[in-house]
Amino acid sequence: MRAINLMADTAISLGYSEGFDGRPTLPGSLVYTVGTGAPAGGTLVPAGLVTNGKDGWGSSLGFCNYSSSNWNGWSTPLFAILSPGTDQAYQTSCNDAFSGLRNGDDLVRIVTAADWRASAAKGKTDGYKPPLNLLSDLNTVTPSSKGEVRLVLETKEVYINPLGLPGSGNWQLISGAISGGSSGKFVKRDGRGMRKWSDGGIAASCQGYLQGGSGYAYTGDIGDGLYWINPAGTPYGVYCDMTTEMGGHTFYTDLVAYWPMDEAFGNYAYDLLGTHDFSLNSTPTTGIISPIGKQITGRNPVSIPEIVAANPNQVTISAWLDNGTFTAAQMPFGFYQWDVETASNGVGFNTGNSEIYGATRSTGRHHYVFVFDRRPSTVSNFAMDERIYIDGVRQPLALLYGTQPYAPSRVWSSVLNFGGWGGNDDTQYWVSNSIYDDVAIWKRALTDSEVSVLYNSRMSFGGMLTKQAGFVKTSGVWAGYDGGALASCQAYQLAGARENGLYLINPSAPYTVFCDQTTDGGGWTLVMKQAAGDGATLQGDTVYWSMGTTLNDTAAYQNLNDGNFVSRAFATMTASAYRLQASNEATRQFYNRSSSTPQVAFSDSARTSYADPYGFPGTVVNWFIRTTTYPNGQAITAARFGFNFTENLMCGARWGWAANQDLQGSGNDATHDSCGGLGAYGSQYGMGGMNYNKGAWQPATLYLWAR
Structure with missing residues (x-):
């Protein structure tokens, strides 16, 4: 590719001259070699341009001249330089090249009329028209013809006006930075090797860097690679393709x-x-x-x-x-x-x-x-x-x-x-x-x-995006490049994190949590999980709920394996959205409330104690538990699935089911004798209706997420 670029630059500087209408034209004295060994529709590089038109594998470079009859302004292709690659056989035709296609292992470099014009203008202060002092002068200058070129001394950049119309919006940047310094802003790498504007500013997208404007120009340390972008208020890094026919896109494009x-x-x-x-x-x-x-x-x-x-x-x-x-x-x-x-x-x-x-x-x-x-x-x-x-x-x-x-x-x-x-x-x-x-x-x-x-990248796609966003994975834990931490899983997700796993968060002090960054919009922190078959350890009246006491809060439990776990985040991280997931269900349950810690959201003071003793008559216990009878075989007449509730303190859950077997008007219709789910509890929990087994209605692992 280096040989192709050198050849292209040589052709720009030596082969073309300006025609009567301003268009670049090739001299008629060039000798073209067609036929065997040349790309279809083209020739080998004309002998008048170079002395050794060879690529790195010893093959003669191909040359495609774009027809002047297809002129469409300064974005029009001028010519293409091609290499047949390692197989030394051209598979890309000139038509393919100008259509943005590259076949086999061929290499292609397209040069536009604007590239030529910019190259010709570099280093000149009055090659076409006198230079302008300020970028804002482009607002007032009136071009004398289509294609007028002006050097702006403020930015040390060359601009072209393809249509010959007044107004700054009709001028296009066509040059790279010219030596001698510039007060304009250009692309520069930071200490982490990621690109941004030289004044520390960040564009909204890869295209934003390419387009520049208002004193910013896509010059300096440009090309494919990692750039900071800020599309919605939180900067993060992405890999930008800045050189192909679709220049300016990221892995999120399409x-x-x-x-x-x-x-x-x-x-x-x-x-x-x-x-x-x-x-x-x-x-x-x-x-x-x-x-x-x-x-x-x-x-x-x-x-x-x-x-x-x-x-x-x-x-x-x-x-x-x-x-x-x-x-x-x-x-x-x-x-x-x-x-x-x-x-x-x-x-x-x-x-x-x-x-x-x-x-x-x-x-x-x-x-x-x-x-x-x-x-x-x-x-x-x-x-x-x-x-x-x-x-x-x-x-x-x-x-x-x-x-x-x-x-x-x-x-x-x-x-x-x-x-x-x-x-x-x-x-x-x-x-x-x-x-x-x-x-x-x-x-x-x-x-x-x-x-x-x-x-x-040797990572999952989500991991690669997370790394590109500027985060570093050390000993299996994601954190900032300097070892610092963001406030929550959601903060990481908004900053570009896209891999599920362990993250260092810092709502008030740093600690590790497990984040789901791919499901239901991402940004979910695992704050608790309840082991299958165990209805006692995390029942709703224990210190884990009332005091926020941690349980098994280590990397061995910060995952989706079965087990009992309470994260430090339960008592210290604020959230307004909650998700309940069961290992035996494809669907999830969701609940939104005002922002607080999960400990406050699931506290007794925030609990709903229902006055109706029935729940919902005829409701079937149809998620996570799925039954029409108590564990002791009695038929269920009413049931409720709820967030942090009890039925007259007889049976309830921090998030789950309570059910009744008594008919309305029987005199016992306030006695709910079976309940299950996350943090089930109450005076009838684990009693006769449940065969004296608190694990009877705990068939699978439950996961509590907060965001």
Whole structure:
């Protein structure tokens, strides 16, 4: 790439001159070499530009000249320099290059007319028009023609007015910083190697840096990498792609869904974006890149209508897969009649025409990225730019099985299937006990550099985003880069944290908590969990509720494993939203109240004591416990599920059930004899109706989260 950039800069400075209308033109004396060895639609680099037009592998560099008849202002491509890459054979045509495509391992550099104009203007104070003293002078100067260029001494930058119209909004920055200093603001790295404006300011997005404005210019230490952004009041870091045809985007750009696949129980996969949670036939297992993954069987559909609505040219799926759990002719991912299918020797794309076009499949556990492309090639039924990456490396694709694909099958569907496709119900294509971890989908193609960053982070996607946000993981605990802590899990989430796990928080003093940063909007702190079958340790009248006494508040219990646990956060962290999760349920319970510590929210002073002794007649105990009778067999006539309540102190829960077996008007209708859930308690708790067993209505682990 260094050779290409050097060649491009040489061509800018030597090969072009300004035409009568201001457009750059090539001298007619250049000698072009066409035919064998040149990219389709182009030539080799003209001999008049350089003495040695070779790339790093010894191949002659290709040259594509953009037709002047296609002039569309200063953003118009001027030329492209191409390298055939390691295979020394061009797979990218000039048409592909100017369309923003790069095939195989070819390398491409596009130079625009603005690049040329900026290069020509550098170092000149009156090459086109006299310089302006202040950036604000662009508001008042009237251009004499289209394409007028002005140097601004205040910022030491060159600006162009493509339309020749007055007003600062019609001037565009086209230069990098010119030597000699500048009072304008530019891009600079801080002590952590992350970029921001030179005055310490932070743009709202990657595009904000590219666009600059008001004294800020995208110059200085620019390029792909980590930048601070501040879209909504809390700065955090992201990886910015600033150089490709989609410059200015992040990993969040066109992200449709991200499923960490790290649920410790149940058969749901929760989406980081919160819009694509779905049930799948799976069991938790040891993960590949994260502690927990999913062992999936059968075809499991999830609705993704955004793909059809956007109808993008390309869609990317990233996933960690265990190859040892896939056999030949299985489909890890599939749309309707378009899927990724395994072969005995590889994995690739299939369109239902008994073909697989792909790459050799490595043994073991690996990171895969599949880029689907709906566009047909101009010379065959194969797609224009399908790609497969394994462990960050783009693989050469070949026909592994069958013949030509069936191009009409390359149509997006509103359903993505994990472990099959929608084309038919033939179970031979469905997966069986196949291990997936950390799956994400974008309605665009990731770039080579993005895929490399994904893999080489050696973290889950959520972990990579958390690290990019400026946090550091030490001994398994996330914290600020300097070891400092934020006030809560929610504070970390708002600052860009996206991985579930241990975090150092500091509401009043620093301590460690377990955070859920991916489910229900993230930002949830685990403040308590109650062990399955144990209704006594954390019953609602113990010191854990009244005093906020901690229990097993160590890393060994700060997780989703079964056990009793009370966090220090229960008594010290403020929250206004609560979530109750049960290990035997896919759904969760939610409750919102005024801000306080959880200890206050669940205190006796905040408790509701219901005057109606019945609860709700006819209500079935239908979450977590699920029954129509007491443990002793008596039929339930009424029940209530509530947050911090009792039924006349007979039976209640800090969050759970109380039930009655007596009929209304019987004279005993105030006696609730069975209750269960988180912190169940009362005079009848664990008595005769419960067979004298406080664990009778505690069938699963309960988790209390606060935010």
